[in-house]
Amino acid sequence: MRRNPLGRTGIEVSEFCLGTMTFGSQTPEDEAHAQMDRALEAGINFLDCAEMYPVNPVRAETVGLSEEIVGTWVARAGRRDAWVVATKHSGEGMRHVRGGAPITPDTIPVAVEGSLRRLKIDCIDLYQFHWPNRGSYHFRKNWRYDPSGQDRVETLAHMEDTLGALAREVERGTIRAFGLSNETAWGTAQWLRVAEAAGGPRAASIQNEYSLLARMADTDLAELCVNEDVGFLPFSPLAAGLLTGKYQGGAIPPGSRRSHVENLGGRITPRVFGAVAACHEVAGRFGLDPVQMALAWAARRPFVASAIFGATRLAQLEHALGAAEVVLSDELLAALDEVHRAHPMPY
Template identity: 35%
Template sequence: MEYTRLGSTGLEVSRLCLGCMNFGSGEPWMMNDREASIALVERALDAGINFFDTANIYSHGESEAILGEALSSYDREECVIATKVYGPMFDGPNGQGLSRKHIIDQAHASLDRLDTDYIDLYQIHRWDDETPIEETLAALTHLVETGVVRYVGASTMAAWQFAKALFTADREGGERFVSMQAEYNLVDRHEEANVLPLCRDQDVGVVPWSPLAGGFLTGKYERGGSREHGRAADDEFMDKRFTEENWAVLDAVRDVAEREGATPTQVSLAWLLGSDVVDAPIVGPRTEEHLADALGAFDVDLSAADRDRLQAPITPVWNPDIGDT
């Protein structure tokens, strides 16, 4: 396993992050098997992965609880646990958002579910139009100062929002966001026209989610073929991917994979790992075979010509109607 520092911090994380959104029983596409989920975490640890990402909203806390159980017999100091806050956790007032109350209450609830004394990376899952960023940053700073959280990160927002958050933290002397989770892969490159240049300029770590475009870049779909694989392929999240320019990207991925004796998954992840702005893509395998496939990306060495060919079909444009995870 390769390791890197997260953004400008001294925190060492594996170059692949294990995403735990599949853990739980909230949707048919989830693993729906607690023991298999725990075994997957153990396999990741055996492979050298030390970076794990979840969220309080994933299966309404079930994902966090499974991850906590899976890590309970391992050295906590070697594990980097990331979780998120924002989404609705209960009906009624203060059930969601980035208010001081919700953030602090949910941080302690996440500690309980994760069975840990602290969270390594606590991330705001979305921007909250209803709460001043000053209040959000004050709550996150309090959590760091009291030892509940080590670092704070953000996810999925417009560049102007993230710039405002960074500026406010600098102005107020508050805790600064050290990382950004952004949807980023070979067919979803809109963040190149949005938040990625800001992250590069501010030395903020980038942790891409959906690095395989919901499975599209694994090569399991065919033009005109069935779309019934894994996550519901007829929903908006997947439907936006079945375009001619995306098929052209996948054709290039398959060609490079065949030449390299690799899989489309490995080529797609190798492209991300070779980006100077990317720290650790979040992979969300449902089986140990999927995880082994992802780990093979480290054996793929893409040339500059390969990267140009893979990128050629798409010109990145920022689209605020982005996906959700």
């Protein structure tokens, strides 16, 4: 499997990353461990988690369980070095983690220690801030997001202070690299500028939603990532399962994500099913599996380091792994761009 640099860290990651947000909810521990084994066998070396996982839904009694399941695999297999392990620090509004406290220099060492303990590792390869304290236009908030109330001085001071705390974690060997998630182009640029001016780890990556149905990153972050060596990490490259086609016609398969979150976090709209059908038509025209096509497309964008996907069951993972062999022709890419023009921002 292809490998790409993760920013300027010297770390190389597989073009696909195993997401773990269902470990401990929809995916039981034995199935999760089997997925980790199979992903490694297929050449995936990158694994993404978060202290708040699992989701669908997030519950106080399961917070941290996904990290714990990864940790029991590490303890059983004894293959810590096989994985580039990424996890995330929750922030303001996540009431089940530290009572919804924002990210501060004081929360960082506490959160890092908790993740290390659950993951059963000594060092986190990529430590990410799950979302900005100041808010975010992600998760369908883009339709009404208003940054005019932000305090620029406060935001930049927060960046400088937290980068100082992260630098102390790097110094004591608990994290190797720092990444962002659900950030904006402006925010990412400021994190880079503050790191250069005041010190602290440089943002190596940014993890935002990106798929054939959600292409906002094309218009701003793509240019920043290319020019500043920030690896883009798309999450939901299958649009929360929409691009598989399993929800077409309003279907809600038993045990699926939609059976737990009916509107898929605001992704179910009158226009989305037509956009999915158009993507499937292109896949059929070019003789491709639509799931594998969508994953390969997200992973091969020129600003992407690794595309994060999850699988509830091992069979789904096996199916997705075929994306590594997909060849994306210029004609196919042009056809997918036409779909995007005809069905822009369907949710």
